[in-house]
Amino acid sequence: MSTLLLLLITGVGLGALYFLVASGLSLIYGLMGVLNFAHGSFLTLAGFLGWEVGRRVGDGTWGGLLAGMLVGLVVGALVAAVTELVFIRRLYQRHIEQVLVTVGLGLATVALFEGIWGTDPIRIAKPAWLGGTTDVLGASVPNDRWLLIGAAAVVLGLIVLFLRATPYGLVIRAGVENRTMVTALGIDVRRAFTVVFAIGGAAAGLGGVLASVYYGQVSAHQGTSLLIYAFIVTVIGGLGSLAGAAVASVLVAVIQQLANFYLGGTGDLAVVLALAAVLLVRPRGLLGKAAAR
Amino acid sequence: MSAVLEVRGLSARIAGQQVVEDVAFDVAAQGVTALLGRNGVGKSSTIKALLGILERTGEVVFDGTRIDRMLTHRIVQRGIAYVPEDREVFGSLTVAENLRLAERDGTHRDAVARLFPELDERAAQQAGTLSGGQQQMVSLARALMNDNRLLLVDEPTKGLAPRIVGDVTRALRDAAERTPMLLVEQNLQVVRDLAHTVVVLSGGRVVHTGPAAEFLDSPLVHRHLGVAGAEEAA
Amino acid sequence: MSRIRALAGSTWGRVALGAVLVALAACLPLLALDIPGVLPGPTYTPGTLAVLAYALIIAALALSYHLVFGVAGLLSFGHAMFFAAGAYGLGVLLRLLAPTGIPSEAVFLLAIVLTLVLALVVGTLAGSLALRVTGISFAMVTLAFAQAANVLIRRNVGGLTGGEEGVTLLVDVVPPGLVGVVNTRSLYWLALAILVIAYLVCVWVERSRLGHVVAAARENELRVTVLGIRPYRARLVVFALAAVLAAVAGLGFMLLQSSATPRISASDFTLTLLVIVVLGGVGYRWGAIVGGVVYTLLDQRLSALASSPAIAGLPDVLRIPLSEPLFLLGMLFVLVVMFAPGGIVGIAHRATRPRRRRREDEREDGRPAVMSDMEASTHGS
Structure with a gap:
């Protein structure tokens, strides 16, 4: 019982990490029809820069971690917005080229990160409490999971608030549903594109810093490997659906944890099977719209 | 009558297929100009091409300004409102x-x-x-x-109950008193009620332009729209 | 130039031109051509031949991807899986079959046949599932399948794939003419043969009814369906065929490199293929070949450049980007997509052909038809 509880809680923790990456991906795809292969690079760069700043503020302290998280948010948002403005916007309405450009950027930046920070993962220090565990009904849950769950919950809340209560949020929600009609109402939807990239980048940036806490290291490939799971989460949840991304993140991570423990380390395969099953039974994903516009 | 919108040589494609071909017509500066034609002749596509929703070539002059290379939102911001087919x-x-x-x-x-x-x-x-x-x-x-300075209204009465058709027609007539309108409409009674000029498309091209009443009472209605004018009007 | 163009216009002219090109390429190991800056050394040296042979293998692989992406308009992110199936299949099967006491020639042939059967089965299975969805979902499913394959290979499931170390070629059961540095020449010819086979298969597919159906479905799925043709089966055949072709390239890779590592099954490797095809020119057969050769040679030369003293002396801001070939290639790719969507062959076409004779599947701005077709199919409004 306590093992199952532990697996469930750690699953939700990992799901929180997936959500931080997948939320932006899903919003970007929903609004713009672009599958952003550079998203992992936003995460990796934020992870590295967050670590660089954090260790100078105070290696392994809460102050350092908070500074790192802040840097991660800002770096993620900035890099993503610049990517949209410089590379994506020029290819307005050319979705295949937009995807190809993000593929190129993803490959190129990972190589650049390797050049700067090396190919081997760098061990990082974290506040002592995060390395400990908390007893929940007999299950010793690693404390960093609470940080992940808390951060993802806050991000989810903030994104929902933004979408519900701001003018840009209104444009984005409408654009996810029918982008063409938004422009036909005289609204420059491209500005919403930049905003969505920035939001997604910020979430991914925070995810990058938290991923380094979760794995205890930063590496040039961290973003790429998380990106694949985030893609899977996004498709299972339904492209463009934030709620779908949240549900699918947890679902995928829990399946992965359970399969890893009970079925001899087959978590990755279980996730792929889940994806195949969802796509065959319900191609638009759990909470996706009937047809993308 | 002077024109608020001049369309010359407008063409548009969807997935490589020509849906609007070298279309030319004017939208009068007052009242309602109706764009007619059988199903699938490219009426909605023409409107979408005017708005830049479909990729298009040709010349579209709105109030003296070329709008055929502008992005959709800029065109709308100039005062062109769009009521799409299917709401x-x-x-x-x-x-x-x-x-x-x-x-x-x-x-x-x-x-x-x-x-x-x-x-x-x-x-x-x-x-x-x-x-x-x-x-x-x-x-x-x-x-x-x-x-607005121009209304583009695409099949506003499609699939509506007769009572609501009346409401919609009244609303459009009110609007047309202050704003010129290009109207795509299948219901010829509504066309008769609102429009003073008709532009008729067939196979993506303009095949007839002229006063509305004259067209609706002529045998051309049957040839171009496949309906007996008098019956439909009655 | 104009005479060549006239020659290239007729079918027999094209066949003759192709034969001459192949003959020239086949003669390279007998010549002492040296192109400083492009090739590492004279063409007869094993080092240079190995690089060239690798480039030809990659070009053949790119051609197989061209069938999926350029002809059928399917954005697959799982193609590396089939290449890996070829390379790993041969390596693993040789190890499994060698101790059975079957004569080594038979072992070698049996391993090749079984590897191709494996690729056909995997390709058909993966394709039949993935093709039930279209557009971006198809891309995601293929990515997930390839990821699963990559995980299996890296985990060393069943102790067959050697984990991160990979699998080495069991040279005892390989014909001696294909083993060792002395025989790099034969391996080069083998690679050339594989490329020619891949090219001929592509020509055949593109001219067959099958090719016409998938190309028509790419342009307008609805229209094809209305005609009573189900694009699903045609796409599946092309997908499976491309999988087998990729596996053939994988066989050549294994024989040439004598080892395979999980790297060749990673999603990054498929992305590299995408880069190659787009760099060369989407939708052109020659684009895949030119892209494969140019990419491989560039990668090779840039790696050599990275370790040169000229670069080592530069300040970090210049040294780090310049010493990462993949960074430079990635950015080059981004520039090509943004400013020359027709790739290298597209540019050549525009430069050499008069306007009125331009291919009709190419638009005014040089953007390949495949891209707008795929857009229409993935984002129908």
Whole structure:
């Protein structure tokens, strides 16, 4: 019982990490029809820069971690917005080229990160409490999971608030549903594109810093490997659906944890099977719209 | 009569297929110009091409300015409002949100509220849960609430109950008194009620242009639209 | 130039031109051509031949991807899986079959046949599932399948794939003429043969009814369906065929490199293929070949450049980007997509052909038809 509880809680923790990456991906795809292969690079760069700043503020302290998280948010948002403005916007309405450009950027930046920070993962220090565990009904849950769950919950809340209560949020929600009609109402939807990239980048940036806490290291490939799971989460949840991304993140991570423990380390395969099953039974994903516009 | 919109040599493609071919016509600066033709001749595509929703080539002059290379939102910002075929309201947004999104200057917001009191009552309802007629009201309200210089209205009475067709026709006639309109419409009674000029498309091309009443009473109606003019009008 | 163009216009002219090109390429190991800056050394040296042979293998692989992406308009992110199936299949099967006491020639042939059967089965299975969805979902499913394959290979499931170390070629059961540095020449010819086979298969597919159906479905799925043709089966055949071709390239890779590592099954490797095809020119057969050769040679030369003293002396801001070939290639790719969507062959076409004779599947701005077709199919309004 306590093992199952532990697996469930750690699953939700990992799901929180997936959500931080997948939320932006899903919003970007929903609004713009672009599958952003550079998203992992936003995460990796934020992870590295967050670590660089954090260790100078105070290696392994809460102050350092908070500074790192802040840097991660800002770096993620900035890099993503610049990517949209410089590379994506020029290819307005050319979705295949937009995807190809993000593929190129993803490959190129990972190589650049390797050049700067090396190919081997760098061990990082974290506040002592995060390395400990908390007893929940007999299950010793690693404390960093609470940080992940808390951060993802806050991000989810903030994104929902933004979408519900701001003018840009209104444009984005409408654009996810029918982008063409938004422009036909005289609204420059491209500005919403930049905003969505920035939001997604910020979430991914925070995810990058938290991923380094979760794995205890930063590496040039961290973003790429998380990106694949985030893609899977996004498709299972339904492209463009934030709620779908949240549900699918947890679902995928829990399946992965359970399969890893009970079925001899087959978590990755279980996730792929889940994806195949969802796509065959319900191609638009759990909470996706009937047809993308 | 002078023209507010001059269309010359307009062509558009969808997935490599020509849907509008070298179309030329004018939209008069007053009243309603109707764009007619059988199903699938490219009426909706013509309107979408004017707005830049479809990729297009050719020359489109609006009030003395070329708009054929502009992005859709810029064209609309110049004062061209669009009521699309099939309403295209944002189903997941509330009625109020749909209207808020569409508000550019909101000059006629109150007038529209008086025109469609039902929308006020249903302000907090998700637009996707409205009936077809109510959705058409949202779609019309989105366009009519602003101070426009041209209205592009695509099949506003399609699939509506006769009573609502009357409401919609009245709303359009009111709007046409202050704003010129290009109207795509299958219901020839509505065309007779509103339009003074018709432009008839066939196979993506203009095959007839002239006064509305004259066309509707002539045998051309049968040839180009496949209906007996007199019957339909009666 | 104009005479060549006239020659290239007729079918027999094209066949003759192709034969001459192949003959020239086949003669390279007998010549002492040296192109400083492009090739590492004279063409007869084993080092240079190995690089060239690798480039030809990659070009053949790119051609197989061209069938999926350029002809059928399917954005697959799982193609590396089939290449890996070829390379790993041969390596693993040789190890499994060698101790059975079957004569080594038979072992070698049996391993090749079984590897191709494996690729056909995997390709058909993966394709039949993935093709049930279209557009971006198809891309995601193929990515997930390839990821699963990559995980299996890296985990060393069943102790067959050697984990991160990979699998080495069991040279005892390989014909002696294909083993060792002395025989790099034969391996080069083998690679050339594989490329020619891949090219001929592509020509055949593109001219067959099958090719016409998938190309028509790419342009307008609805229209094809209305005609009573189900694009699903045609796409599946092309997908499976491309999988087998990729596996053939994988066989050549294994024989040439004598080892395979999980790297060749990673999603990054498929992305590299995408880069190659787009760099060369989407939709052109020659684009895949030119892209494969140019990419491989560039990668090779840039790696050599990275370790040169000229670069080592530069300040970090210049040294780090310049010493990462993949960074430079990635950015080059981004520039090509943004400013020359027709790739290298597209540019050549525009430069050499008069306007009126331009291919009709190419638009005014040089953007390949495949891209707008796929857009229409993935984002129908």
